Amino acid sequence: MASAEQIVARLTSNREKILRYAWIPQVLAGLFLLGLGYFMGHAHFHLIRQGARAPGRIVGFKQENFRRSSESFSTTGYMPIVEFHTNDRFVQFQDWLGAGIAGSKNVPVIVLYDPANPSVAMIDRPVWNWIPWAPTFAVGLLLVLSAINGFFRSQRPAETS
Numbered sequence: 001m002a003s004a005e006q007i008v009a010r011l012t013s014n015r016e017k018i019l020r021y022a023w024i025p026q027v028l029a030g031l032f033l034l035g036l037g038y039f040m041g042h043a044h045f046h047l048i049r050q051g052a053r054a055p056g057r058i059v060g061f062k063q064e065n066f067r068r069s070s071e072s073f074s075t076t077g078y079m080p081i082v083e084f085h086t087n088d089r090f091v092q093f094q095d096w097l098g099a100g101i102a103g104s105k106n107v108p109v110i111v112l113y114d115p116a117n118p119s120v121a122m123i124d125r126p127v128w129n130w131i132p133w134a135p136t137f138a139v140g141l142l143l144v145l146s147a148i149n150g151f152f153r154s155q156r157p158a159e160t161s
Contacts, residue, residue: 023150028142033140041133047112047122048129056084056111056123058103062094078103081125084111091118097128 060081067074080103083092091113093152101116112129113121122129 019150020154023147023154026148026150027149030140030143030145030147033136033143035140037133037137037140041130041137043120044122044129045134047096047114047120048090050114051071051112051121052086052115053124054084054086054111056082056109057108058105058107058109059083059092060105061103080123082109082121084114084121086115089118091121093119093121095123097123097125 058080061078062081064077064079065074066077079097080095081092082095083090085091110124111121112124
């Protein structure tokens with residue numbers, strides 16, 4: 001088994017070869033984060049871009065248990081059930097962001113919904129509309145752009161001093 005000093009010496013002596021291919025894991029991680037960000041946020045982004053706003057109110061809470069697969073305990077969250085009025089009908093939906101303890105009912109909120117399909121909706125929270133998917137997407141984009149830069153740098157001939 002090689003010692004830490006031997007591994008460091010091997011890595012520093014092969015620096016150019018390692019940097020030549022460092023963009024590959026970087027682009028893979030970036031693509032993974034881009035996909036994850038899209039998966040988590042494409043519906044929210046659609047609502048942010050093309051959604052309409054309407055006044056609504058929280059009419060109840062639904063208890064959700066979140067269990068981690070590797071652990072035996074679970075966390076309980078209370079997801080708000082929101083009702084709003086659009087196109088001469090009342091629409092109810094369960095919001096994605098709950099609280100640790102059920103809050104009070106009949107709390108007024110602003111709802112962001114899809115006019116073509118009002119059941120696709122969320123409570124309009126200016127910053128939380130973008131969390132957690134937008135930072136994930138942004139880090140993935142940064143990694144992909146950095147990997148593209150690394151790829152083009154690896155194609156240049158080595159500079160001699």
